[in-house]
Amino acid sequence: MSGNAVSLTYLAAGGIVTNAEGTLLLVLVRPARDEIRLPKGHVDEGESAAAAALREVAEETGYDDLAVIAPLGEQLVVFPWKKYRVKRTERYYLMQLRSRHQSDRPPQDVEQFFPVWLTWEEALDSLTFEAEKEWVRCARAEVLRGAA
Numbered sequence: 001m002s003g004n005a006v007s008l009t010y011l012a013a014g015g016i017v018t019n020a021e022g023t024l025l026l027v028l029v030r031p032a033r034d035e036i037r038l039p040k041g042h043v044d045e046g047e048s049a050a051a052a053a054l055r056e057v058a059e060e061t062g063y064d065d066l067a068v069i070a071p072l073g074e075q076l077v078v079f080p081w082k083k084y085r086v087k088r089t090e091r092y093y094l095m096q097l098r099s100r101h102q103s104d105r106p107p108q109d110v111e112q113f114f115p116v117w118l119t120w121e122e123a124l125d126s127l128t129f130e131a132e133k134e135w136v137r138c139a140r141a142e143v144l145r146g147a148a
Contacts, residue, residue, distance in 0.1 A: 010086075
């Protein structure tokens with residue numbers, strides 16, 4: 001990336017979502033990019049990170065009856081994108097499914113990815129990015145401590 005890149009900074013929030021029993025995790029398969037990711041997205045102005053995480057998980061997966069169990073922390077991710085040098089602060093939350101209720105997903109999300117439930121081990125083996133695997137390990141430690 002050239003030294004002339006424009007800096008783009010924003011806050012994103014997402015969730016590590018377990019089923020009610022805490023045995024399965026919800027991930028997103030994004031076939032066009034050959035990625036398996038955790039649900040997350042932009043925090044809108046005036047919105048809390050936790051509220052954004054719940055909204056983004058619902059939009060991207062359709063599951064909208066969720067509870068935030070615990071904040072897991074934040075990280076700064078820096079990467080090139082088009083003409084930008086993106087600096088994204090990501091905040092993740094451990095969430096638990098309260099029911100299997102699903103709402104309609106926005107068409108652009110339906111086109112981009114689909115949700116899949118995996119075991120903890122399958123998620124760790126399948127996630128594309130190491131940083132997201134680390135969030136899963138952090139969430140699992142919370143679950144084992146009795147948070148969920």
